[in-house]
Structures are given as structure tokens and as C-alpha cells.
Amino acid sequence: MDPYPFISLDLVVSFLASYTAPVIMMSQNRQDTKIRSETHTDYLINLKTEEEIRVILDNLDAQNNAIQLIYQKLSSIEDSIKN
Numbered sequence: 001m002d003p004y005p006f007i008s009l010d011l012v013v014s015f016l017a018s019y020t021a022p023v024i025m026m027s028q029n030r031q032d033t034k035i036r037s038e039t040h041t042d043y044l045i046n047l048k049t050e051e052e053i054r055v056i057l058d059n060l061d062a063q064n065n066a067i068q069l070i071y072q073k074l075s076s077i078e079d080s081i082k083n
């Protein structure tokens with residue numbers, strides 16, 4: 001058996017271990033909940049961003065079509081002026 005001070009030290013260390021483990025677990029659970037919430041928020045933001053990008057791409061596609069139509073009309077006007 002260990003001498004007197006080491007038995008007390010063992011008791012103190014055991015006590016510290018017995019109450020710090022649940023505190024650490026509670027802290028990790030809170031952290032997990034916070035991370036889960038942040039992840040869900042990030043997911044919703046990504047969905048909204050994807051939707052906005054689709055709208056922008058659709059608008060760009062419509063603009064490209066309009067520009068092509070304008071170019072074709074200008075070309076036909078130019079051809080009619082030359083003839």
C-alpha cells in the first residue's frame with residue numbers, strides 16, 4: 001500500500017475524474033447540438049443559393065437568346081440595306 005499522502009492524492013484524482021467526465025460529456029452534447037443546428041442552417045442557405053443561381057442562369061440564357069435574335073435581325077437589315 002502507498003504511504004499516506006499518495007492515498008489522499010489517489011482519492012482526489014478519482015474524485016476529479018468522477019465529476020469531470022459527465023461535465024465533458026454534457027459539453028460535447030451541447031457542442032454537437034450547436035453544430036447540428038449550424039449544419040442545418042448552412043444546408044438551408046445552400047438550397048437558397050442554388051435556387052438563386054438557377055434563376056440567374058435562366059436570366060442569362062434568356063438574355064443570350066434575345067441577343068442572338070437581335071443579331072439575326074440586324075444582320076438581315078444589314079443585308080437588305082446592301083442589296
